[in-house]
Amino acid sequence: MAPPIRVPTYLNPMNAVKAIWRICYILVQYIIIAVYKAPPPKSPQDLRNPYGRVAVIGAGLTGISSAAHCISHNFEVVIFEESSRSGLGGIWSHTVVTSVKKSGGPESKWTINDGAEGAFDAVIVTVGTCGKPKWIDLDGMPKGMAKDSETSDADMAKQKDVFKKPIIHSSELDSDKVSEKTIRGKKVVVIGSGASGVEAVEAALHRGAGEVVMIARTDKWIIPRNIFFDTFLACQPFGREMPLSFLWESFLKNWHYYGVKDLTPAHAGLFEGTPVVNDKFLHHVKDGSCKYVRGDPIRLTSVGVRTNVRDRDTKPGAGGIEKTIDADVIVLATGFERPTISFLPDSLFPEDYQRPDLYLQNFTTEDWSVLMTNSSYSSGIGTVGHFHIGIYTRILLTFLLDENARPTPKDSKLWVDVVRFIKRGASGGPLGFFTYAELTIWLVTFHLLRPDRLRWLFFIMFGWGVRVKEQKGEGEGAGAVAMERVRKEKVY
Secondary structure, eight states: OOOOOOOOGGGOHHHHHHHHHHHHHHHHHHHHHHHHOOOOOSSGGGOSSOSOEEEEEOOSHHHHHHHHHHHHTTOEEEEEOSSOGGGOOSTTOOOOOOOEEEOOSTTOOEEETTSTTOOBSEEEEOOOSOOSBOOOOOBTSOTTHHHHSOOOHHHHHHSSSOOOSOEEEGGGTTSTTSOHHHHBTOEEEEEOOSHHHHHHHHHHHHTTBSEEEEEESSOOOEEOOOHHHHHHHHTOSSSSOOTTHHHHHHHHHHTTTTTOGGGSOSSOOGGGSOOEEOSSHHHHHHTTSEEEEEEEEEEEOSSEEEEEEOOTTOOTTOOOEEEEEEOSEEEEOOOBOOOOOTTSOGGGSOTTOOTTSSBTTTBOTTOTTEEOTTTSOOEEEOSOSSHHHHHHHHHHHHHHHOGGGOOOHHHHHHHHHHHHHHTTTOTTOTTSEEEHHHHHHHHHHHHHTOGGGGGGHHHHHHOOSOOOOOOSOOSTTHHHHHHHHHHHHTOO
């Protein structure tokens, strides 16, 4: 029998379509940059008379982006970050700011730590939602493992019925801490079914694991990485389950979950938590390269993980069948600790107005000059996760430039209370989940309910109007003079 005729890759029409799509996507990005990107100063010396000073706490992607927007609009920025320059960026950068205080008086300013960097007009907190890796403590785990992940060989030898093979956190799986030899050809058991767990499965398979098993306490919604489908999902106007949400869920079950419908969550709606965005995981389950086990890890043994295996319609902790899942390597996909914001004054977060129940979900209700971009976020669905960074930053800059646009604590709390009323009964709390469509509604009402803010609309939404400009006046007080000039001459 003659071998099948294979079409050369370069003649495959689908590859041509994909190539055209990529080119169009790149061109669109260039157009967006040309239209919306504010030109930065040509050199540090060009920012001689800034409109104000902003402290950015955290040098991850959100922090660097926020700082860039501030500088592009003539604000001086100081970034506070624990890591060295070589280690900046990413969700695993940890801030060590210890104190943020505000001086008294009508022109009070913020000082960071001992105030060595001077006074600031506003503070942007960008510590994110993922801090240090979270280690769970299971019986059968070597002593000290959950605390510092290090136990001597002598101590391990004294312990009975413990798992003495490699135990690693999912954040280490694709790092230099884990060698190729540790994973290749081995049976890897991943504990956890969230985004970290899905990524851990893919990383283990990519590094040549012989077999992978995921132990899932709860089923998570998994959606494809498709710009059209995700855009439609994000267009849901209210961040909560709605009467017609079952349509989206049914579509996913019959399309994305085709062949593995048993993996769809039985007790959680699509609009109740952040879904996992992934194209390949379900295919790994379908082709058998990953075995999906629904159950509760009970303890580790010398050979693997003792697990209470449950049926789909049961909840964590319900009765099941105890089984031991053999393992050569155990990966804890148990997430990350929420970064602390203890450096901020407690007075900024009165009872019932703590993360995520903040003004526009990112401003503290007690002081408009403290912005917490991506630091109060809990769950949501959006097509792209960066547009809001510039918008929120420019809202803060608007407050700095125009005192009439600023909300009072009463206004901020009222906004939170109204959202609570509209979304009462929402799973996870009214502000614990939102979509990009809902965020758009917040931004529209932010302007329409306060017509005096409409003159800032194009600046807030598109970054148009406020630029770095040559100004007269040098030395101390130049920043205040510049801000007063903006107010009087309406530089926006």
